[in-house]
Amino acid sequence: MNKIISKIKELLPLIMLIFALVLIFVPLPIMLIQVLLVLDTAFSLCLFLSKFFNSTAIAYHFPRLVIYNSIYTCGIAIATTRTFLSIENLNDHIPLVLNIGRWICRDNYVCGFFTTLLFSSAILMYCHLHVQKCQELAARFCLDMMNQKLFDIDRQVEQKQITIEEGEIEKRKVQLDIDYHSSMDGSSKFLEGAVAALAVLFVIATGGGVAVGILDMNLFWKDSLNQYIMLSSGYLVLFVVPLFLTSLSFKINKLE
Numbered sequence: 001m002n003k004i005i006s007k008i009k010e011l012l013p014l015i016m017l018i019f020a021l022v023l024i025f026v027p028l029p030i031m032l033i034q035v036l037l038v039l040d041t042a043f044s045l046c047l048f049l050s051k052f053f054n055s056t057a058i059a060y061h062f063p064r065l066v067i068y069n070s071i072y073t074c075g076i077a078i079a080t081t082r083t084f085l086s087i088e089n090l091n092d093h094i095p096l097v098l099n100i101g102r103w104i105c106r107d108n109y110v111c112g113f114f115t116t117l118l119f120s121s122a123i124l125m126y127c128h129l130h131v132q133k134c135q136e137l138a139a140r141f142c143l144d145m146m147n148q149k150l151f152d153i154d155r156q157v158e159q160k161q162i163t164i165e166e167g168e169i170e171k172r173k174v175q176l177d178i179d180y181h182s183s184m185d186g187s188s189k190f191l192e193g194a195v196a197a198l199a200v201l202f203v204i205a206t207g208g209g210v211a212v213g214i215l216d217m218n219l220f221w222k223d224s225l226n227q228y229i230m231l232s233s234g235y236l237v238l239f240v241v242p243l244f245l246t247s248l249s250f251k252i253n254k255l256e
Contacts, residue, residue, distance in 0.1 A: 016068050016071055016072070017071070019072070019075070020071045020072065020074070020075035021075075023036075023072075023075035023076055023078070023079040024075055024078045024079060026079075027082065027083065028079050028080075028083055029083075030083060030087070030092065030093070030094065033076070033079065033080050033083060033094070034094055036076050036079075037076065037080075037094075037238055040069075040072060040073055040076060040239075040242050041238075041241070041242050041245075043069060043072075043242070044069060044241075044242035044243070044245040044246050045242075045245060047062075047065060047066075047069065047245070047246055047249055048245045048246065048248060048249045051249045062184070062187075062249070063180075063183035063184050063186065063187035064183070064187070066187040066188075066190065066191055066246055066249075067186075067187050067190050069242070069243070069246055070190050070191050070193075070194035070243065070246075071194075073194060073198075073239055073242060073243055074194055074197055074198070076239070077197075077198055077201055077235070077239045078201065080235055080239075081201060081204070081205045081208075081235070084205075084209075084231055084235065085205070085208055085209055085212050088217060093231060093234075094234075096234070096238070097231065097234035097235055097238065098230075098231075098234060099234070100233065100234040100237050100238070101229075101230035101231055101232075101233045101234030101235075102230060102234075104116060104230070104233045104234070104237070105226070105229060105230045105233060107226075109222075109225045109226040109229040109230065112229050112230060112233050113206065113229045113233070115233070116202060116229075116232070116233040116236055116237070117199065117202070117203075119236075119237070119240070120195065120198065120199040120202065120236060120240055121199065123195055123240055123243070123244050123247070124192065124195045124196055124199060126244075126247065127188070127191055127192040127195055127247050128192055130251070131188045131191070131192070131247050131250045131251070132185075132188040132189055132191075132192050134250070134251075135181070135184045135185040135187075135188040135250065136185050136188075138181050138184070138185070139178075139181040139182050139184070139185040142177060142178050142181040142182075143178060143182075146174060146178055149174045150171060150174060153167050153170045153171055153174070154167070184250070188247075188250060191243060191246060191247055194243055195240065195243055195247075198236060198239050198240055198243070199236075201236075202232050202233075202236045205228070205232045205235070206228055206229055206232045208228075209224070209227070209228025209229075209231065209232060210224045210225055210228050212224075212228075213227060213228055
């Protein structure tokens with residue numbers, strides 16, 4: 001059983017990559033996209049809440065889960081962009097997306113466009129300044145302290161304060177600590193890149209939507225701008241909020 005679980009862990013990155021490629025290249029119906037959006041938000045929320053109550057089990061796998069969540073979100077975002085550009089009837093879109101987009105735009109597509117960009121830019125700056133920088137400093141500090149910790153362990157072994165076996169265990173703990181902080185640093189950079197990719201995707205989706213509206217649906221250019229900026233804003237919020245919850249998880253410790 002343990003061999004099967006370890007084999008699944010080894011294959012999980014490949015499985016997630018294949019799943020993301022399927023999301024990107026296989027057309028998805030709007031109902032399935034709604035289910036995937038709910039799963040994405042639920043996973044991020046569970047990851048956020050789990051850091052309050054279980055620091056050991058979640059902390060060990062947390063960097064890997066963040067990477068999987070980012071890949072999953074980006075895959076859904078690309079799949080959704082392709083799908084919503086092909087929907088001609090405005091009422092066929094997800095009602096929550098329409099409500100969010102209308103609330104952001106307020107019948108002013110210019111205001112809605114820059115408000116959404118400001119929202120995504122603020123989350124991107126938070127990920128860069130408060131998440132990625134903190135994890136980078138923690139990883140550097142851990143690496144700087146590694147030699148001193150190993151030296152202290154060797155000194156305790158020489159003075160027979162601890163046994164050789166206990167010394168090896170302590171060295172293993174130091175190595176695991178270094179690996180953990182290095183993984184956290186890498187996953188925070190991956191998360192920051194995912195948020196930046198969604199912001200770029202928002203601009204691309206808006207431009208593509210306006211082109212589709214004018215060329216394929218014969219909409220007036222102002223109506224096309226208003227409709228697709230509203231839709232792009234609504235979808236972007238649904239994608240960025242789960243990643244924002246994940247970024248907040250980096251700053252949370254277990255409640256005592």
